[in-house]
Amino acid sequence: MSSPFGPMVLICNERSGRGGVGKALPEVRAHLEQRGLEYEIRATEYPGHATELARAALQEGKRFLVAVGGDGTIHEVVNGMLEEDQAIDPTAVLGVIAAGTGSDFIKTFGIPASASHGVAHLDGGESFPIDIGKITYMQDGAEVVRYFPNIAEAGIGADTVARASRLPRWLGPTVYFFAFWLVMRGFKPANVKVDLVDRVHEGRMSNLVVANGQFFGGGMKVAPKAAPTDGLLDIQIHNPRKREAIAIMPRMYKGEHIPHPDIHEAKRIRVSIEADRPLRIEADGEMLGETPATFEVIPDAINLKV
Structure with a gap:
């Protein structure tokens, strides 16, 4: 079974947050599989790589990008979703699983800080546009x-x-x-x-x-x-x-x-x-x-x- 937005592409830096992202991934995988959600993981290897991975995924036709990590990872993924002030794919959706050092971005939206509760927010078809x-x-x-x-x-x-x-x-x-x-x-x-x-x-x-x-x-x-x-x-x-x-x-x-x-x-x-x-x-x-x-x-x- 997949999300209404298609299979997820999880973009993460396993070394960030003192390795906290890498430690959280087994739990994230387990909860995704428990919910029957299709996903793949693409790991970053250098600064700016999350931007490149996000853009490449969109060019492949993927619509559901999930930033796994803190605000730095979210920042890079968002930069990969935009070009010349426009969304590369206006139907694409950004998901977030806070891990590692945590995220301030998610607090404005009430997205849970724990990896397991974050996965729950990825299920279903609810999304809305943000500035x-x-x-x-x-x-x-x-x-x-x-x-x-x-x-x-x-x-x-x-x-x-x-x-x-x-x-x-x-x-x-x-x-x-x-x-x-x-x-x-x-x-x-x-x-x-x-x-x-x-x-x-x-x-x-x-x-x-x-x-x-x-x-x-x-x-x-x-x-x-x-x-x-x-x-x-x-x-x-x-x-x-x-x-x-x-x-x-x-x-x-x-x-x-x-x-x-x-x-x-x-x-x-x-x-x-x-x-x-x-x-x-x-x-x-x-x-x-x-x-x-x-x-x-x-x-x-x-x-x-x-």
Whole structure:
């Protein structure tokens, strides 16, 4: 028996999450077989390979792609499903089984974190279209485009992600919190010009958050007003003083850091940023390039299995 969307193609990096994805695969296989669902597994071998595997599967006529792993794997698979701001196959469906280090993306949609419950969500024909973010940024002097399903940042948030990647994995979801403390000590806000389409924000900024989903950083509800089905990006321009930034951080876990006088909020289809120095950019926990950058929303870009 197969899904209404056809046989699944599970795309996974068995080594990610300290090998957690590889350890979860036998359980995933067992639950898929128990439900009588057809599947095949395609393992990644290097960074960016999940994007290539996703695109190849679609070109073969497969319609049901399942990202097995954390936000990085989901990010790469989504980039393999889109080309020139369009779905390669508008009927294709993205499924997610969180494994390894876990996923913030799934929290917005209420998809279970356990592998066995995640498989249950792959059964049946329920899916709906979701928006996807698009970033145009600079990398090695060239303009590059990348898509993101969850959240992107420019500024101290991206520096924090870069620092977190060098910390021990046993810190688990707290790794972002510790990385923030380490980065905060030496970070200096930049003078920026943020174009919000109908007005321009100019001044000092420590971080730009551009959200499609609500959660990042291991469970922080940074964008409680974001909805990946409303055709808009949830934008926050942060510039609190260091002491206030430290006080705000714990409140982010419950989404209680806004409203705040040092956080400018907006909802837009597009936002661009220029700064007096290149600011790092990250999306879905993946380090990309630098500012200047433009962030846009692509409404109803792909279908998500729930």
